[in-house]
Amino acid sequence: MAVVRKKVSSVRTSAMSAQREVDLRQRLSDAGLLRVPVNVVAIAEFLGLEVVEEPMADDLSGYLEVRSGSWVVGVNSLHHRNRKRFTIAHEIAHFVLHSGQKKSFHDQTFARRNDDPNPMEREADRFAAELLMPEADVRQMISSGNTTLSGLAAEFGVSALAMKYRVQNLGYRVNQ
Structure with a gap:
């Protein structure tokens, strides 16, 4: 599939969230962690998060929660490598953007919640995509x-x- 330029408007989060993201992006860049394909496990560890893979129900992609005083990212070990990468990036987003509001996030398979009205989930998906x-x-x-799409997806380690x-x-x- 070919990709052709067209004009589309973009939606941003609050100014405070945007500034946090800019600051984080600078710290990650300074640490050499933003080279494509982005190593999300290294980024999680840089932020002090522990990443664990474990089998989960097929409709559960992952979670972020506090265990014994430390933040843990859980990712479904049964999912495809690209799905796991997006899940980790999504949970990093919850940590960066939302950890002050909740101590636990459990995320269903992302493709099945396209119409989710929860703004935290939409923000986390946007952040993960940008990361x-x-x-x-x-x-x-x-x-x-x-x-x-397949060529770009392979370069970035994501799904088409x-x-x-x-x-x-x-x-x-995107031309069909």
Whole structure:
């Protein structure tokens, strides 16, 4: 599938959340952790999170919770590698954006909750997409001629569906 440029507006979170994200992105960049494909486990550890893989029900992707005073990211070991990467990035988002509001997050399979009215989940999905598929890198790869969803997805270590949503959110049109 080719990706073609089109204009689309973007939705942002609050100014305080946006500033936290900018600060985090700078810290991660300074630590050399934003090279594509982004190593989400290294980022989680950089933030002091423990990542554990364990079998879960198929409709559960992962969780973030406090155990013995430390934050733990749990990820469904039965899911595909790309799904696990998105789950970890999503749980990192909950930690960065929402850990002051709750001490536990349990997330259902993301593709099955597209209409979820919960703003925390939408924010975490947006954050995860931006972390795994940084805008500048996506735009650079597309301008360099990598214009297929499968090609882009392979470069970023995400699913073609996640890449489709990301390029659409960046203002590109996906030809069928």
